[in-house]
Amino acid sequence: MTLEDALGRDWDVIVIGTGIGGGVAGRRLAERGLNVLFLEQGPAGYRAEQTALNPDMFDPVARQVRGAWPKPMQARIDGRDSEFFGPIGGGVGGSSVFYAATLERPAPHDLDDSAEHPHPTGGWPVSHADLRPYFDLAEDLFHVSGDPDPLAGFASTSLREPAPMSAADQALQSRLSANGLHPYRLHTALRRVEGCRNCLGFKCPKRCKMDGRSAGVEPALETGRAALLDRCAVRRLVAEKRRVTGVQAERDGRAVTFRAPIVVLAAGAFGSPRLLLGSDQGGLANGSGMVGRNLMFHLNEMIAVWPGKAIAAGGSGKALGFRDLYHAGGERLGMVQAMGVEVRYGEIVHYLNQLLERSVLRRIKPLKQLTWIPALIAAKLFGSAQVFVGLMEDLPYPENRVVLDPDDAGAIRFEYTISGEMRARRRRFRRLIRAAFRGHRRMFLGFQPELNFGHPCGTLRFGHDPRTSVLNADCRAHELDNLYVTDASVFPTSMGVNPSLTIAANALRVADRIADQFERKADGA
Template sequence: MNLNDALGETWDAIIIGTGIGGGMAGRRLAERGLRVLFVEQGPAGYRTEEAALNSDMFDPVARQIRGFWPTPMQARINGRDSQFFGPIGGGVGGSSVFYAATLERPEPHDLDDSADKPHPIQGWPVTHAQMRPYFDQAEDLFSVGGDPDPLAAFASTALRDPAPMSQSDQAMKQRLSARGLHPYQLHAALRRIKGCKSCLGFKCPKTCKMDGRSAGVEPALETGRAALLDRCAVRRLKAKNGRITGVVAERDGDVVTLSAGIVILAAGAFGSPRLLLASQPGGLANRNGMVGCNLMFHLNEMIAVWPGKSVAADGPSKSLGFRDLYHVDGTRLGMVQAMGIEVSYGEIVHYLKQLIEKSSLHRFRLLKELTRIPALIAAKLFGNAQVFVGLMEDLPYAENRVLLDPHDPDAIRFDYTISKELLTRRRKFRRLIRQAFTGHRRMFLGFQPELNFGHPCGTLRFGADPETSVLDPDCRAHELENLYVADASIFPTSMGVNPSLTIAANALRVADQIADQFERKTDAAE
């Protein structure tokens, strides 16, 4: 869509960002009859491309063309500054077009229980029971397939039949079950389409992998009531008398003001708070100073596991997981799942380069090339090992926060300190993961805490109390009657699973609230 057409239309809702949250909110609103404009900073891209996120690509133009976030993250972690390219998308579909399509439900205690947390924090203002219908809907819209989780208190009702498991995964499942664990085939947003190969971790040229683009934006556009304005960077929001009155955006050097009755922020846990902070001195919706605070990630615990000499190596897969360590003796930990990668030379080189990039040694480019030597040695050592990861829940601390870069509006900056209680839970989690794989040859792939920078959340917390949250339970800003948020920034806690399904389900819930309100106003006007 060109800029003049966007300015000439009357929109019921403007959605800033086209990831899973923005895509699903826009689809639901368009299907319920609202006129929706998606505004995306990155390009629409080509539907047939198969690009994977590449942290070794440094040119910002080349990165933006491929749908990567163009600039490196500026991070201060435990008081030490570092700079690196994070696993963040920057085009239509956001990061979801590159994700591995794992859509797992959180546990009831993730949303309902806050008494056992190691420090007093605000819990979720919606219950697991209130969210379950939307989990069902999201699973259906994303064509999620997999096995029922044997430990689930409330089983998924919309699961499709999964693809057959590999021989090595079947053997691993049997051995884990024999140890009294409860492994199952992971819940994945994959459809069986003729001629479509596995596209986990990179853009799908068809629609076998369902993401924010294929399950959200594209179906919304097909209704005829939605439009997409790509390559358009929103710089700030204008507000007056408790309402958003304009969306100031820049495209090809032109600065314009877009307007709609409703504005939905879905730029992610990094982007949404930065936009509010940039909108006026002190930030919009920031009377309590909480915009950007309470940044959380997951903590990754990666472990290489050998399937055994009697099992043929049949390549990496991402089909197996278990939740026996999710919540142990009152301690919030997380689920364990296959990563879908093998410990090969290329993967080891990539991993070592990322470690250097996130360290104080990132300025020494020659070190990256020297990673090839230990990678060759390690590839011989690990052979056909498969990689599993434990996703451990992070908890919110106000000092962990997203910051605004006064010189570069597109820069992702944050300050994060790893808490003592997180390190304590990590030690317990690692011990339990090692015990879970007893009987297999196994080895952890890291010694230092590894934050999952692809799972940021919590920076615009929602809750019932305006003093301790930015948004109300409907994800509307306490201070602005027509501003909503539909991404991971709303999370009060990070939970012990991948956030994608919860983002999608909550976006559908928020969109229904908006559509219901729109219908009530329309009926009253008639």
Template structure:
């Protein structure tokens, strides 16, 4: 069966099966194109329930469970650290482990370039052009929640979520009393009977909608799509202006894949690695890299985590239900939304956090400290007990020096270089003051002092735009110099804005898939 898939010429080959690849592949298959999904990891078992484990070190065990097998090497402010990032490597990609929060960006995120203190060139596609695709993505991912009271861009597709817990009702009332505008977060969860809200874990009941359950599986059900798992793409090959074939490894053997069109959706950290590895005589700096920007302008969100204790005797338990946008854009500065994280401040979480702090400090050379953190973790777990954890997602901005770096030879190891700009650090200080003020009246405490990158939200490494000298992709998300290569993951983002990126990824994937399918129809009709 696999040999037949490899030998066939496909209308579209989709590299990656997360939100961007799964969503695009489904739309393309539903529009009648033959689609081959290529996935580095395994198909896995559909009914498994596996939580993302950042402490597991064995690469084989990690690969079996759908985790990225290797540690990331991150040089942040000149200091290199090595750690397991919250990334997936199986059908569904990282999305099978995500917390399923799919929020729309603000209109000014896409349309108001003057509101940004950095000359990014902005988004080349307007909010109104994206609007129908936001609505379609919200339907496809079964989004439930409440309309943001501060928004004039209400979605007509929000499903009614189940009632709030007593603890969340109390928290919502307290926030509203402070003059804030809390609402139910927009979640890609079908609350079927027995649903446990598998935030941070694979869902065995098809409750949570992700790149697999909302994308790949429905695509395969059309009969127009197929899946080739355990297949690592090593390079794109072809002639100047067009990809003719893909070099990959499957089960230790080299294979060649061919298709009319290629959709790259390996994620903002791996898609640029594929292009940088595709050097050839006509692509001396990598495929689609005439601008020299492939891998550059890397962005994350800045996480500001804060523990908030419920007032009086309000029921405890983790919350993933509430968020507010009152701090999104304040006094001419861009920050982001604040939302519940859906986790307890538990012993295991604290141990992991303390180990990361040590790994990023000069104390990392003292190996016994890695185990001694368990003692303060026990004390902290008792202290935090009933606290709920909220996170402020502060918008990052693009700087060319922040980038993905290709390792020598082929390797699973993702390498990045990142420097905190003075602008980001100044804005962060203001954001922390605003968050502290927002939770006044509650006992609260920030869970970090140093700036923290959200390694689950990378974006911007293949940004799209009108100017080929300032972007890698056209507004259609096609490579400026390669006519049959498209990208549908978060690497296309010119800015990160202040919400989770998943809904934008899904909406753009639908938009790009329609562009590809429309062009295929014109070719069939002889009008191209």
């Protein structure tokens, strides 16, 4: 769509952002008969490309052309400043076009408060039961396949049959089961499409990996009631009284303003609060002072596991996960899942060099030249290893927050301190993960706490109390009658699973609330 066409047409809803939250919400709204305009800061890209996020690519134009966020993140973590390229997308589909397509359903204790599992925030403003039909619908839209979680306590009605497991995965599953665990095949958004290659971590050239683009934006466009304007950077929201009256943006150097009765903000847990903070003095919709605060990630605990040299020849995949450590000993930990990658000789050398750098032997320079010897021995004796990751739940703290860069309003900047309670939970989580893989040779691939910068959430939390939240239970701003949010920024807690399915389910729920409003108005209610 051209800029002139977009400006000359009447829209029911403007959706800012095209990741899972924006894409799925826009699709649902279009399928329910509303006219939807997607505004995306990055380019649409080429549909047949298969590119990955590359943290070593520094040229902003090259990054933007490939759909990656063009600028490095500016972070102050535990009082230390750092700059790095995070795993954040910057084109149509957002970060989801690069994700590993894991769509796990949260457990009831992630959302609900109970005597058995007290919730740290008192529970989400919507219950697990309220979201259950939307979890089912999201699993269907994303073609999610996998086995039912044996510890879930309820059956998922929408899961498709997963692909067969490799010999290595079958051996691991048997050993984990023998250790008293309950492994199952992970829930992944992968369709079986002829000629499709492994696109986990890559842009998918076909529609085999379902993401914000293939499961959201593209089906929305196919309805004929939605349009996409890419390379359109939203700079500011203009509000009068209790309504957003204009979406100010820039495209090809031209300043433009879009208007619609409803605005859906889905620019991500970094982008959405930045836009509100920069839209008004003190921040738009920020009477609580909570815009940008309560930033959360997950904490990654990666461990290499050797199934055995003969078995490992069968290959590995992103197949297995287990939830036995999800809520252990009264502590909120998280699930453990395969990453779909193998560790070979080169990765072992890199790990040993990292270990050396953190030890008292780091000053003995010749030792670094000798790490290839034990690495080669390990590779010869044990074969290649599979990598698993434990996703440990993060909890909300107001001091962890997204902030505006005084020199560049479009830059991602945040402040984060790892809490003492998180460090204590991490120690217990690592002990339990190591015990879970007893009987295997295993080795943790990290020493210090590792934040998962691809899972930011919580910066525009929804809740019942306007004093402690930005949005109400329908994810509408407490202070604005026509502004909704459908990305991970709404999460009150990070949960112990990947966020993608919950983003999609909540986006469907919010879209239904918006569409219901239009239907009531059409009926004269």
